[in-house]
Amino acid sequence: MGILYIFIIGTVFGSFFGVILDRIPAHESIIFGRSHCNHCDRTLSLRDLIPIFSQIFSKFSCRYCHKKTSLIYLFLEISCGIIFVSGWLGLIDFTQFLFIILSVILSTFDYRYHSFPLVIWIIFTFILLLTSSSVLTDYIWLILSILAGIFDLKIGSGDFLWLFSASLSLTFLQEMIVIQIASILGITYFVIHKKRVEIAFIPFLTTAYISLILYQFIQSYFFK
Structure with a gap:
């Protein structure tokens, strides 16, 4: 109940x-x-x-x-x-819970509008920063976000903001795995639908993140 x-x-x-x-x-x-x-x-x-x-x-x-x-x-x-x-x-722990909620919200915004309100990201990420630890290298994603807003890096600044928030609950290696999985999913979607337009990438990043969390859960509980 x-x-x-x-x-x-x-x-x-x-x-x-x-x-x-x-x-x-x-x-x-x-x-x-x-x-x-x-x-x-x-x-x-x-x-x-x-x-x-x-x-x-x-x-x-x-x-x-x-x-x-x-x-x-x-x-x-x-x-x-x-x-x-x-x-x-x-x-899932509190940091993962909060970040997945944020990811779901940003995914729906990205899917519909190909952008998201910065204020939502700021509120959630501020709480994440208070409840988790960060290292200096995490802030590279913020720098890349700024550069993406100035130059055409073929990836939106919002995606880099998402990656910064993700770095608060992932190691660098895990981040690379998430990016690789998301890229494979995005390319597959692009090929199947044959769309030559900008696609929303945060839903793929979110799917990759949840897949990684699910894999870790299965590995820890069934393959001890």
Whole structure:
């Protein structure tokens, strides 16, 4: 029962992150103002705001204008529920928990807008810096982020910011492994979809990071 309760709390946070995803780029308050449909602007009722179930019962569309809603919101709710349960069970430590939450949020922003609000990264990374240790070499990622904002390094400055935050819970070798896995995933996606446009890289970095954490968990518990 406790796990279900923690999962529900996680889905509520995931739902709130969906609000952030919509409102910050639109320069709307994330605290004030009722939730509304992004297409017809109708105010949503309580039955429309229940994480996961509201979307399933409404068949992933607005009850008023019947416009299809993005599956990103369902992804946020389910993934945050799983992350909260993983933290509750001790499968990941607090630094990993916080960083994975940050990564999921940044991934959705990067996927939709190919950018993310700097303030979100600053808030989470500030807490990470307070709860974990860093070394001088970690700050190379910040320098690269600045250079990427000035010169065309073929990788976004936001990706380097993500790597700096990741360095607070990874060794340098693990970071290189994450980058390699993410690159393979990105190239595979690029080839399959044959898109000659900029692709969001943070979702691949996040997938690689979680894969590494999962591998370490399996190795420590089943191959002692």
